[in-house]
Amino acid sequence: MRRAELLEEIIKRRLLYWPSSEIYGGVGGFYDYGPLGVQLRRNIVEKWRRTFVLPFQDLIIEVETPIIMPEPVFKASGHLDHFTDYVVGCTKCGRKYRADHLVEEELAKRGLKISTEGLSAAELERLIVEHRIVCPNCGGPLGRVESFNLLFKTTIGPYSENAGYLRPETAQGIFVAFPRLAEYVGRRHPFGVAQIGRVARNEISPRGGLMRLREFTQMEIELFFDPQNPKCPYFAEVEGLEIPIVPEEFVAKGQTEPLFLTAREVAARGYANEWMAFFMALAAKFLKELGVPLERQKFLGKLPHERAHYSAKSYDQMVLTERFGWVEVSGHAYRTDYDLSGHMRHSGREMYLERRLPAPKEVEVVRIYPNPNAIREKYGDRIGEVIKAIKENEAYVAKTFGEGKQEVTVGEYIVTRDMVFIKTEKRKTDLEKFIPHVVEPSFGLDRIMYAVLEHAVAEEGGRVYLRLPADVAPINVCILPIVKRQDYVEIGRSLRKELATEGFLAWYDDEGTIGSRYAACDEIGVPLAVTIDERTPTDGTVTIRDRDTRKQVRIGLRDVAKFLAAVRKGTSFDEAAKALGATPV
Secondary structure, eight states: OHHHHHHHHHHHHTTOEEETTGGGTOOTTOEEEOHHHHHHHHHHHHHHHHHHTGGGTTTEEEOOOOSEEEHHHHHHHTHHHHOEEEEEEETTTOOEEEHHHHHHHHHHHTTOOOOOTTOOHHHHHHHHHHTTOOOTTTOOOEEEEEEEEOOEEEESTTOTTSEEEEOSSSHHHHHHTHHHHHHHTTTOSSEEEEEEEEEEOOOSSOOSGGGSOSEEEEEEEEEEEOTTOOOOTTGGGTTTSEEEEEOHHHHHTTOOOOEEEEHHHHHHTTSSOHHHHHHHHHHHHHHHHTTOOGGGEEEEEOOGGGSOTTOSEEEEEEEEETTTEEEEEEEEEEEETHHHHHHHHHHOOOOOEEEEEEEEEEEEEEEEEEOHHHHHHHHGGGHHHHHHHHHHTHHHHHHHHHTTOSEEEETTEEEEGGGEEEEEEEEEEEEEEEOOEEEEEEEEHHHHHHHHHHHHEEEETTEEEEOOOTTTOSOSEEEEESSOOHHHHHHHHHHHHHHHHTTOOEEEOOSSOHHHHHHHHHHTTOOEEEEEOTTHHHHOEEEEEETTTOOEEEEEGGGHHHHHHHHHTTOOHHHHHHHTTOEEO
């Protein structure tokens, strides 16, 4: 645990993050992030965008939707019925536990390894009785195992019946907005929608720091494609990348060691379709570039009883940490048309794309034509708005009246049967509607942040520092006058302002010995340190020091920004120095 313990000291000393509301005793599952933590998270997010979104701008768009959504959204998505865990309480002290975790942990203390994932309430109760598991807090007897919904409930506005929920995933905002987004991209397919944002899950007994939170940040993509043509047009770009994968058939046999296969091999063996393999390959590359070696990653197949209610196939991207063991940092799910079909049934809005047929065919279509006289009689001058609402919900109106109902609500208007004419028409078309299928890569920023920090911890001869990648380190450069002399200070502060205009974050420090300041910069992972010394006022040069090797080179002030930019883009210290004509110190 040496690395984890060293990291814990850095986290506390440098205020990376801490339990939220701690002056009132804190609340489990909530954390505050300090200045360095905020910037590190922001940089990880931007790296995620550079990996998954920006290179594929003709494929993936970005949106931002609300954290609170109305109850019908989660009825349609299945979360009201299926987004649950099992809870068990102590009949003596009243403390509550997540039942499956409690059973696993208590049996592990007795040397019994058992997976409780997917077990029913009755099965968990049987294990509690058979093994005489009691409350870890007071030793009292445990009660019945019950289902507990993890959604945070609230009310929208002053009406208690107008229930809303904090979203447990960013995905539902994308699915609800699908009709507009499909129009925005011209109904082309495949297309993807990315969203980064906060989500909330009312965990029963969160613990383990950032590993299990009640509020956290997700980075997700919903990729919509034609199930009759599941080919990924970008697959050639990743087909040679390795994916450490544990297929379902291995998991079913209790095997946990991964196969190291290329993305092409994963798809060819049927372990995942091309879209899943594409995102899994990028995910492995993403974590590797964040400092997590491939041999400390694996994609663990989920058995049918372990999957989320919406998933036909799932893999969890796991990372091996010293403190928590294997932890999930991203999930890769094949959601089929589960979500769009659910929202279409509950809302009445069409969730279709269109594919072109090899030859035209004759089809029967039910068309809705507004009856202006009947609409004007009820709504007067608002006739145009009502007609627009009817047209936008034509399929829903036709379906409702086709079921024999005499009125239908569209938007804020009640449309009665006499307000429309319904006709069945035959026409030829070379287009066919279909509900697209969805592949979803979903990343947990908070867990990724911890994994990146732990893997970055380095210790060399008593020197402890964070070997963070230059493009995610919270600070780009330290600016350090070798002594606190007025002209040195002026040059340093001026340089800091210049670098800020170039988009760099610089940490200026002129207190204490230069050695202690180097150590402080290293500890928070700053990749480079610029030192202003006796030569700087006379010849306009400074030294730049590399965090990892502690090498130093001398370079002109005018080239500092170029040096920082090169290193941030992945150029090595030596290569950047050579390219800019720096001289070794």
